[in-house]
Amino acid sequence: MSTYIGAQEHRIVYSSANFVTGLTVTGYIWNPSLEQSALQTFTEVSDGLYYLDYTFSELGTYFGKFYEDGVARVSQSFRIITGVASGSNIVIVHITDGDGLDLSDVTVEIWNSDSTIFVTEAISNVSGNTSFQLEDGDYQVRCSKAGVSFTVPEDITVSESGTHEISGIVAEVGVPVAADACRVYEYCYLADGVTPCTTCPAIARIVSLPFDSGSMLHAGSNVTGTYDSDSGLLYWDLVQGAVVKIICETLFDSPQVITVPEELIARLADI
DSSP states (O other): OEEEESSSEEEEEEEOGGGOSSOOEEEEEEOTTOOBOOOEEOEEEETTEEEEEEEOOSSEEEEEEEEETTEEEEEEEEEEESOOOOOSEEEEEEEEOTTSOBOOSOEEEEEETTSSSEEEEEEOOTTSEEEEEEOSEEEEEEEEBTTEEOOSSEEEEESSSEEEEEEOEEOOOOOOSSTTEEEEEEEOBOTTSSSBOSOOOOEEEEEEOSSOOTTSSOTTOEEEOEEETTTTEEEEEEETTOEEEEEOTTTOSSOEEEEOOSSSEEEGGGO
8 A cells, every 4th residue: 555645646557467668557446435437548657667656636545456458457446635644642553473473574554543543654663663643542553464363443642752552463374295385375355455365266277287197186176275264374385497377256357377486385376
């Protein structure tokens, strides 16, 4: 999610898949009232980079769907806020996992006491800390990171400077039993980026294998993904070196063809 300050014109930057040049990049944007914009057309800069100057007319959360030559490629959300909070109390929110280890790269959002007004946000550092300047009052804290489950929201009361502790549960990806397999995984969340999808139907269709598997898996075979609705973790155990077609409407508008890396585990977004 991208955050912009002020209800005004902001520049949206888009990078095409594999930084392909010469594309027609377009998109629709929905405002906080879920009203759809007219079709927007991006301007190409160079090296597969495109931009759109778009006027966000009100505060709140927007989301967009973007196309390359008419083919839907990606969705993105945008939050328009009034500005950075500046209060008299220095408040540290410290994020750890279930074993008490610091968690970095966690998005920590501060909202008012009933989660109707967004105040500010930060991302935890290597020590698991985020720092805010807040006035006295009651707040709700929303934490999110792919593969980590948090109680959302957490209530805190600020009356002086100090540290508040929040703990999350890290999803255990695990490793495949077979030595020549790779556990390919991804996370399936709702549009808020926090709540795991209730279901996430997904299959990996074998296109080719790096060896003759006899009567076992062969081209055209389907491997059903294993999904945990508590953590949002989806995975397949696939033969290293195999070419597979991932079919999952929750994650992609169209099937994605990948080559399974020669690793024990790999996140789908990184392949």
